[in-house]
Amino acid sequence: MAEVDLYAPIKLFLSGQGYVVKGEIDACDIVAVRGTEPPVVVELKLQLNLALILQAVDRLAISNTVYIAFRIGKGHSASWRSRTKQVTSLLRRLGIGLLTVSTKGKVVAVLDPAPYRPRANGDRKHRMLKEFAERVGDPEQGGSAPRERLTAYRQDVIRCARELLATGVLKAKVVRERTGIARAGMILIDNHYGWFERVKLGHYTLSPKGQQALVQWSDASCDADGAVDEA
DSSP states (O other), X not given: OOGGGGHHHHHHHHHTTTOEEEEEETTEEEEEEOTTSOOEEEEEESSOOHHHHHHHHHXXXXXXXXXXXXEXXXXXXXXXXXXXXXXXXXXXXXXOEEEEEOTTOOEEEEEOOOOOOOOOOHHHHHHHHHXXXXXXXXXXXXXXXXXXXXXXXXXXXXXXXXXXHHHSSEEHHHHHHHHOOTTHHHHHHHOTTSOEEEEETTEEEEOHHHHHHHHHTTTOXXXXXXXXXXX
């Protein structure tokens, strides 16, 4: 199987829509023209890869209507099968279209090129800025391996747990007053990490799991009074 094997089915597909199709024009794998419309450029690869996307980006200097095309089916384009949503999202942002060619030669226009108009996600932006503002210090290095993160919420949980460790049993109201954490009551009630135990109505203590967790997070910086970031 070679790239050239994709040419015939794609030419047939475009010709059926009234295009005149020719191959290998000025470094473009396929160029299709219909009347006075802007030319359509298609770049071919047997499998989806970065080189194919970069080729298509380069062709945007020639035409606004650029497609990538690759083979799909058993043994082809595993990256497409596993990351379809991410790939189409990327291509949409780049303004690049997508044609897939099955092992039987069926061509499907998965995505047509169009100017990208991002839809703002105000909730995600709000969550990001809220986390940025509430997180104490900078305890997480960008690009570090996935693991439990020292988020602003976890910092607040640790502060509540440390207060209980020092005192034993406390009312939720007292934990809130001593730590200055407005959501301390909800942290104790929700008990998201399983670090707390309710002794009686409104009173909490540290669970064995919480005691172990405090050892794990013993170096974590959680106070806004100049404490050193997590080592």
